[in-house]
Amino acid sequence: MPSLTDGVGSALRRSVRGLRRRLLPYSDYNRTIPPEILDDEFYEVMLSLARTAAVDTVLEIGSSTGEGSTRAFVEGLKDNPRHPRLFCMELSRPRFDQLVRRYGGDPLIRCYNVTSVPLDRFPTEAQVVDFYQTQQTQLNRVPLSEVLRWLRQDVHYVGRLGPGQNGIRMIKEENGVDTFGIVLIDGSEFTGPAELDEVYGAEYILLDDIGTYKNLANFERLRHDAAYRLTATNSALRNGYAVFQRSDQATGRVEASAAAATAL
């Protein structure tokens, strides 16, 4: 039977925990989350692309613990005759630790505990509020106060890494990559547009959450770019996904017109 002192002790522990939570901002990044792209249509598209695409590199932005999209890439790449290298990026330390436990021993996989883009590439609160109030998207199913809490915790967590860390550029430099073969953009809700700037030109660009801030503008940008072709999409699967492939013919046209412009 619990004694009175046990009861007092646990009440004290609860109030200390409550006090800590109020004083130190709680961050979702301090815990792991369940996999999101798992055994669904997007997972299958990713698996089959990883198996067959004529590419040498894959960049995954937002690997989490490695049980979702990472697993699709890893399974598919095993059968790819070009043996492409997979670069995984995950900001949250506990998720990254599990990712490394899962795949750290594979010589073709490198995991990075970094932010994809630096703090100054995040939108301001005013920009997020404006997006929320002017565009009817799946994000409106979440209260604005919660969306702003996500933004603040991103800024807080990334801020601890120092202001200048640019994970995508770091991976390119360290590994001698100019343009990636396949890129999945599925990191922070707020950095999709900045990430696309960094990987533009990749052979395949995969977007998760095309119905929210993360990849809505990216979806529109790629859809209107003649250098890319939409090869798969489903706006009804979770918050929607899309796959774009660079169209070499169109790229040829762009390069030709750029050359003509330079010659003028």
Ligand SMILES: C[S@@+](CC[C@H](N)C(=O)[O-])C[C@H]1O[C@@H](n2cnc3c(N)ncnc32)[C@H](O)[C@@H]1O
């Ligand atoms: C939607 S989840 C990824 C889900 C995963 N692709 C799956 O299939 O299960 C987004 C992940 O991006 C990570 N993330 C958030 N901000 C990031 C940043 N700035 N750089 C890299 N990763 C980030 C989060 O910690 C989170 O684990």
